[in-house]
Structure formats: structure tokens, C-alpha cells
Amino acid sequence: MGEKVLMKGNEAIGEAAIRANCKCFFGYPITPQTEISAYLSRKMPKIDRVFLQAESEIAAINMIYGAAGTGIRCMTSSSSPGISLKAEGISYIAGAELPCVIVNIVRGGPGLGSIQPAQSDYFQATKGGAHGDFNMPVYAPASIQEMVDLVQDAFDTADMYRTPVMVMGDGMLGQMMEPVEFKEREAKVLPEKTWAACGLKGRKKHNVINSLYLKSEILEQHNLKLQEKFKEITKNETRYEMYNCDGESDLIMVAYGTTSRICKNVIKMAEKEGIKLGLIRPITLWPFPLEAFEKSINSTKHGYISVEMSCGQMVEDVRLSVEGRKPVHFYGRTGGMVPHPDDILDKVREIVGGAK
Known part of the structure; x- marks a missing residue:
């Protein structure tokens, strides 16, 4: 057993992301998840990683699209109204088959609602979350320790299946404090990112990241391929x-x-x-x-x-x-x-x- 430390849920998420080798964080502050951004803004520049507070949630999710397209691990976080603003970008990311982690610390709604804890984003998270035929894995931690473990699992799942993955907790989990242990984790064998847009690297043609398919026949084949992936996730990752x-x-x-x-x-x-x-x-x-x-x-x-x-x-x-x-x-x-x-x-x- 390692040493346990007392941490607020949001800060534990930030530390878990760092330990999962998250290289870039793009986000925008909103209660009750702002401490994730605050924690990473202090920590990431010190270890030569990128923290950027975007001008909006829309900008943040599109920065995630770009960073994920290069094959590096990246994350964004928000709370309910902010996730709604990210919805279009999440659909683009799913369509382009890019791995990333999205954290939603849920607050009361609809509209601006309140800053109190809620679970009223369930439909948004589990029924696609945006336009088009897609799903994304959604983890629901019940403790700060599980929040830490599932954030790290989320990065592995994202890389394994080339998909956005959401970690969804309510505002209470984000704000409460509990002892947590950052355990040594066995490195998973994950697919090589041969699809990434990061220069030729010996290839004859550049990789292209895309979610636009103007020919219906081609888009249908792409959608059917995605559905097979979702079946595989359902078979292997249900918890x-x-x-x-x-x-x-x-x-x-x-x-x-x-x-x-x-x-x-x-x-x-x-x-x-x-x-x-x-x-x-x-x-x-x-x-x-x-x-x-x-x-x-x-x-x-x-x-x-x-x-x-x-x-x-x-x-x-x-x-x-x-x-x-x-x-x-x-x-x-x-x-x-x-x-x-x-x-x-x-x-x-x-x-x-x-x-x-």
C-alpha cells in the first residue's frame, strides 16, 4: 500500500491526469469544476506540459481535436452548460476517431441552473452527447479514489479504441475531500498510433484527420465501422x-x-x-x-x-x-x-x- 493523501476531488482528477501522462489540458473555468483547471495551471508548466485556458468551451474542445490528432494524451474538463457548448466538437472527435478524456462535474440544470450537485446530464452523456450515430464510454466514479483510478483508466480506454471518453461525477464529488492513493499501475499494451497526424515519419503520404464524408455510401461505411467498435467496447469495457x-x-x-x-x-x-x-x-x-x-x-x-x-x-x-x-x-x-x-x-x- 502506498501513502494516502487528503485531496479535493477536482484536484485529485488533475493529479490523476498528470500521472496518466496527459500532455495537454485545454479548458475554461466553470463552477463546480474550476479547481481542475487551477490545479493543472500550477502543475503542468513545471513539468514541461501544456496548460491553456481557452477563450471559451468551444475553443477548448477544438484545441483538444487538434492535440488528439497528433496522438498525444490530452484532456478537457467542464460542468454541465460547458459540456453542452463542447457538444459539436465531441461529435467531430468521435467521428474522426480521436482519443481524449472529457471530465464533466455535473451541476443542476437546465439552463444555468445552479452550482449544486446533480446527475441530470445522464441523457446527454449516454445517448451520444451530440449529433450523429455515436456513443462514448462514460465512467461514473463514486469516491475520490475511484475518480483517480477511472481518470487513468479513461486515458487507456481512449487510446485502446480511438474514442473520446467521459468521466462524469456530480458537483459533490468534485468539491469533497477524501484520502486517495496514487497506485503504481501496470502499463497496458495499447495500439501504436500509426494514424496520428505528426509528420511523414517515413510514410509516403501524410495522415489526414477528418470527420467529413460527403458521399453517403462512404459515410455509411464509416458509421458501420464505428458501430462495430461500439459493440467491442460494450463487450469488453462494461463495468x-x-x-x-x-x-x-x-x-x-x-x-x-x-x-x-x-x-x-x-x-x-x-x-x-x-x-x-x-x-x-x-x-x-x-x-x-x-x-x-x-x-x-x-x-x-x-x-x-x-x-x-x-x-x-x-x-x-x-x-x-x-x-x-x-x-x-x-x-x-x-x-x-x-x-x-x-x-x-x-x-x-x-x-x-x-x-x-
């Missing part, structure tokens, strides 16, 4: 935790990020009343962990409840996973309100009919 799901449950909760930690407390509270609850925690929001529902569908009496800091976005994927075989319930808070364990337990009692 989840099943907590207290051994044996039969009265009800299984589905939650991610900070909300999943609250749900683990609810499980302990319910146990005292004789109510057996389980938890499915998606670690990848895309690909969504369908397998966890196949494993648990026959062992839950009253089905599932999706618990979210939103008006009910992930619940749609839960319903698709369950395919009508069991009831799917929902409990959510929105606008920056955080679900309280007592209120979740009240909803559980309502569903299961009280203590058994």
Missing part, C-alpha cells in the same frame, strides 16, 4: 458493482456516483427493519450493465428502484434492461437537491409494504 445482491432481495436499488453511497446507507437502515435491499451500481453509464439485471432478475421480489439526482433519466435504461419482467420504480431529487436516506427508505417501505 458495474453488485452490492448485497446475494440471495433473494425484497427490492434492488440502482444508483451511481454519490447517490450509490447514500443507497448503501439505506441498505443498512432497511436491514434493521427486516427489509433486504440490494444495489446495482453502474460504473460505466455507457455501456450500461445489462448483465447485472440478468443476474438479479429472478432474485428480487418487488423489482428495482432507480435512485437519482435527476427527474428520472437512468430509469429509462433500467426499464430497457428489465424488459417488463419486473416492476421498475423511481425516486429522485432534482435542481441540486441530494436524496436523503430517510426519504429513500420511506419510498422503499411504500413499495415493499413495510418490514417483512
